[in-house]
Amino acid sequence: MLYPLKFKPIYKERIWGGRKIETVFGKKLPETEKIGESWELSGVDGDISVVANGKLKGNNLQELIEIYMGDLVGDKVFEKYGEEFPLLIKLIDADDNLSIQVHPDDKLAAERHHSFGKTEMWYVVGHEPDARLYLGFNQPVDKEKYLKYLEAGKLAELLNAYKVEDGDSYFIPAGTIHAIGKGLLIAEIQQTSDITYRVFDWNRVDPKTGKGRELHTALALDAIEYKARSDYKTVAAPRTNAPVTLEKCPYFQTNSLIVDGTAERDYAPLDSFVILICLDGKLELEYEGGTETLKKGETVLIPAEMNEITLQGNGKTLEVYVP
Structure with missing residues (x-):
């Protein structure tokens, strides 16, 4: 019988990273590195998550799907995605601005990279005063206008700048130009995609190379959605001990689940x-056959064959699945 699975985090050093994944979430980071991302659950080729608990410890996610198929991921999910795990879960520490970037949709990603596209959502765990998210164009834009502002180093002037609060969530369809600003967790x-077209990097120089990072100006041109819109923020009233939907799209549904x-x-x-x-907090996850502790900063995969669970304690979670 399968059980709730935890995985070893995969840490990613980034030029804009910091140490909050350690100081806030209690994870032990490499001492000398600026860690921007903790990949909590990944089926990305070359970065497949490895089980950290129980009898399946040491097996990776790909191996588990091959063996357990629909019992692990769900029959409908296995029928659609096969042995590819469809979602990637990250914690992101932006100690500096991330680049302004865009991700291709499924069609373009398949044509160019034999990959899924990258639609995503963000949930703000923590923020410094005046931290911003940049999402989509704030006025009508075409390729000519976009390139004019890009070449002048003024691209941010064309973007919606959201002043955020903890608990805010934002939905970012593939094709949306965006950036995570400094001071956000x-x-x-x-x-499941690691394809990013970086278009503006704030004229930053990588201290390790003395050069700016690679830009993908040409690739991005046909990936960008140029329409002006400002409806990226999700508004949902919080509840206790019952899920509240933050986002539902063809790829994932994410609920807020606050337990008291x-x-x-x-x-x-x-x-x-x-x-x-x-x-936040700490919970006991009870299921047929046992219990598992889930504490702040941890992610757990509940196999599809496990129908009923009970969460006890005080904690704030995000609940994610394929609709």
Whole structure:
């Protein structure tokens, strides 16, 4: 019988990274590196997550899908995605601005990279005063106008700048030009893809190379959605001991699940794995056959064959699955 699976985090050094993944979430980071991302659950080729708990410890996610198929991911998910795990879960520490960038959609990513596209969402876990997210164009833009502002180093002037608060969530469809600003700690849920077209990097120089990072100006031109829109922020009233939908799209549904006491969840109708990301507090996860502790900074994969679980304690989680 399968059980709630935890995985070893995969840490990514980034020029804009910091140490909050350690100081806030208690993870032990490499001492000398600026860690920008902790990949909590990944099926990306070359970065496949490895089980950290129980009898399956040491096996990777790809191996588990090959063996358990629909029992692990859900029959409908396995039928659609086969042995590819469809989601990538990250914690992101932006100690400096990330580049302004865009991700291709499924069609373009398949043509160019034999990959999924990258639709994603962000949940703001922590922020410094005046921290900003940059999302989409704030006025009508065409390729000519876009390139004019890009070449002048003024691209940010064309973008919506959101002043954020903890608990805010934002949905970023593939094709949306965007950047995470300095001073933000974010949980990211996205399609399984590591394709990024970087278009502006704030004229920054990598101290290790003495050069600017590679830009992908030409590739990005046909990937960008040029329409002006400002409806990226998700608004949802919080509840306790019951899920609140933050986002539902063809690739994932993400709920806020705040537990104070006891929350019982029946996942039988979903026919999907469920990912719980604990952002605060500590919970006991009870299931048929045992219990598992879930604490701040930890992510757990609930196999599709596990229909009912009970969460006890006090904690704030994100609940993610394939709709």
